[in-house]
Amino acid sequence: MYHRSSHHQSHTPTPAYNPGYGGYGSHPPPPAHGAGHPGYSPQPAHLHRAPPGADPELWHWFTAVDTDKSGSITVNELQSALVNGNWTKFDLDTVKMLMNIFDTDRNGTIGFNEFQGLWRYIKDWQDVFRHFDRDRSGSIDGHELASALNSFGYKLSPQLLSLIEQKYASGPVAGYGPPPGITFDRFVRACVVVKTLTEAFQAVDTDRDGWIQINYEQFMKIVLSAP
Structure with a gap:
């Protein structure tokens, strides 16, 4: 069942997570902290001078991903640049989710400033993924997923945990790679979806009793069972 808690929200993706207020859960990593490389090796590209104050290496990555040299990155360009630990591309749905988070001017692409935030966000999620991938398999199983969401x-x-696992798990890739489970990109999407749905439920559960016209468990099952 769904339980309640009186602790405040935590926005720091560290091993010591705090439970969220009202039992709704603290946020997964916000798009702001850290820096790093989300597992992408850019191909050689003609480099323009980096903007003042920009990280030259991150600018290099940005110009490599921007294959048409338009100065901004599309969904397809971003998908081609992001890979999981088993060298599979990120699911298009995950890429669209990331674009939606960081396309702050809503023009359908992301510029360098938006790209910096996205890159750091992915790095934060990588740290979380590694922490909960206890067996170092490269994928998240049901027990690891439960531990992450509980934290x-x-x-x-x-x-409900089993339903989430089934919805986001994928099979092995051509006989190699990690065992069946939730890959990095799907893990991020699963956590963000749980957060988003929980906040949507919270918005109408004004008395914080865990019930609206249907209870939280039923609400989540209905949404997660949808295509």
Whole structure:
């Protein structure tokens, strides 16, 4: 079942997560902290001078991803640049989710400033993924998923956790790579979806009793069962 808690939200993706207020869970990593490389090796590209104050290496990556040299990155360009630990590309749905978060001017692409935030966000999520991938398999299994969501403050029932695992898990890739489970990109999307749905439920659960016209468990099952 879904449980409640009185702690405040935590916005820091460290091993010691705090449960969220009202039992709704603390936020997964926000798009702001850290820096690093989300597992992409750019191909050689003609480099223009980096903007003043920009990280030259990050600018290099940006210009490599911007294959048409338009000065901004499309969904397809971003998808071609992001890979999981088993060298599979990020799911298009995950890439669209990332674009939606960081396309702050809503023009359908991301510029360098937006790209910097996206890159750091992915790096934060990589740290979280590595922390909960206890067996170092390169994928997240059901127990690891439960541990991660519980640490974010989401106290979900075994049935709901199983539904999330089934929805986001993928099979092995051509006989190599990690065992069946949730790859990095799908792990990020699963956590963000749980956060988003929880906040949507919270917005209408004004008395914080865990019920609206249907209870939280039913609400999540209905949404997660949708195509």
